[in-house]
C-alpha cells in the first residue's frame with residue numbers, strides 16, 4: 002500500500018474494509034489473522050506494533066504509535082471482534098463485503114471495522130505529517146463480550162506510552178460526538194429447588210417456576226425505571242434498562258426442575274447504581290420467594306453472580322476529548338448513546354474519551370449490516386483533521 006493523494010484515501014479505506022471484513026473475527030474465534038494483517042501493514046510503513054494476548058494466546062490487542070514518543074497524543078480506538086451471524090437472514094456472505102447503492106455491506110462494516118479501515122488508510126498521511134504529538138492505534142479483542150480485551154491494552158499503554166491526551170473510540174455514531182453512555186452489568190442468577198416426580202409437584206420445589214417469579218420481578222423493576230425514571234433525554238431510551246436474555250432449566254418434562262439459571266443485564270444511566278437493582282432482586286428472593294420454597298426444601302436457594310461489568314462514560318464538558326471534537330466537527334452539541342463502549346474504561350484510566358465513528362448503531366449486530374460510503378468519506382475527513390491537529394496541536398481551551 003502506498004501513499005497517494007487525498008482522492009485515493011477513500012479507495013484505500015474501501016479496500017482495507019474489504020480485507021478486514023474478510024477476517025471472520027466473531028468474538029468466540031481467534032482474531033490473530035486480522036492482527037497479523039494489520040501488523041504487516043504497519044511494518045511496511047516502518048511502524049512497530051505491540052501485542053497483548055488473551056490467556057489462550059488466540060486473540061490479541063494491538064498498540065502502535067506514529068509520531069514522537071511524547072505525552073499528549075491521540076488514541077484511535079477500535080475493537081476487532083464482531084458479533085455472531087448465526088441464525089440471521091443475511092442476503093449475502095457476511096464475511097465478504099459487498100458494495101451496493103452507496104453502501105458497504107458485511108459483518109462489522111458499521112461496528113466497527115469501517116473506522117479501523119479509515120484509520121489504517123490514513124497511515125501514510127500520519128507518517129508524512131510531521132506530528133508533534135503521537136497518534137496511537139489501539140485495536141482490541143472481545144469488546145462484544147463485555148470489553149474483556151481492552152483492559153490489557155490500556156495497561157500496556159500505560160507502561161509503554163507517555164500519557165495520551167485523549168481517546169477517540171470510533172463506534173458508529175454517524176460521526177456525532179458522544180460524550181456519555183450507559184454502562185453494562187451482566188449477571189447470572191441460579192435457582193436451586195428440589196426435584197421429584199412430576200405427578201407430585203407438591204413434594205418438590207420447581208426451580209423453573211421460581212426463576213419465572215424472579216424474572217417477573219426484574220420486569221417490574223424495569224417497568225419502574227421506564228415509568229418513573231430517572232430520565233436523561235440524551236439517551237434512547239432515556240432511562241436505565243433491564244433485559245433477561247437467556248434462561249435454562251430442568252431436565253425432562255416429567256421431572257420437577259431442580260435447577261434453573263438465567264442471565265440478565267442492566268444498562269444503567271451514568272449515575273444509576275446496578276447494586277440497587279441487585280439489592281432489590283435479592284430482597285425479593287429473601288423476603289418473598291425463599292421463605293415459601295424453604296418450607297418444602299430447606300436447600301432451596303437463589304444466588305446471583307456478576308459476569309460482566311463495564312463502566313459507563315460520564316460526560317465531562319471540560320475534557321480535551323470533547324473540546325477537540327467540538328473544534329474539529331464544528332458541533333456545538335454532544336450526544337449520549339444507549340450502547341456501551343470502551344470509552345468508559347479509557348476515561349477510568351485517566352485518558353479522556355469520546356465516542357465518534359462512521360455508520361449507524363441501528364445497523365450494528367443486524368443481518369445485512371452496512372456502512373454508507375459517505376460516512377467513510379466523512380470519517381476520513383475528520384481523521385484528516387485530527388492528524389492536522391496532531392501536527393500543530395493548538396491549545397484546547399474550553
Ligand SMILES: [Zn+2]
Nearest residue numbers: 080112113172
Ligand atoms: Zn462496537
